[in-house]
Amino acid sequence: MTTVTDIGTLIVSTAGVCGGRPRIAGTGVSVRRIAGWCKLGRSPEEIADQYGHLNLAQVHAALAYYYANRDVIDAELAQEELEYEQLASVHRSRNATAE
Numbered sequence: 001m002t003t004v005t006d007i008g009t010l011i012v013s014t015a016g017v018c019g020g021r022p023r024i025a026g027t028g029v030s031v032r033r034i035a036g037w038c039k040l041g042r043s044p045e046e047i048a049d050q051y052g053h054l055n056l057a058q059v060h061a062a063l064a065y066y067y068a069n070r071d072v073i074d075a076e077l078a079q080e081e082l083e084y085e086q087l088a089s090v091h092r093s094r095n096a097t098a099e
Contacts, residue, residue: 010061021076022065024058027051032080034062035073 012025022031029051037047044059066073 005057007057007061007064010058011065022062022069024054024062027053027058029054029062031062031065032073032076034059035066036077038063038066039077 010025011022011031013020013022017023018028018030023029024031024034034047037050038044042050044056044063048054048056048059
């Protein structure tokens, strides 16, 4: 007997887990993280291999969610990158001043 998975159950959002952002059900892996790896050129197979506890269906569900909500998630990724750059800049200036 083959088990059928309702793909609507693969992505969840829970307050207090991953900041309430969409994630793969039963894990702490956010859709945003999967999208980020994809944007860096990783294939779904590579992403599933990297996270040994994820299967390919879960990765594809996260990517489907990302593509259905691309504008929102891309904006979140851009904001995260901006915050990273700002912190890195502060760190670089502090190191330059200390030398």
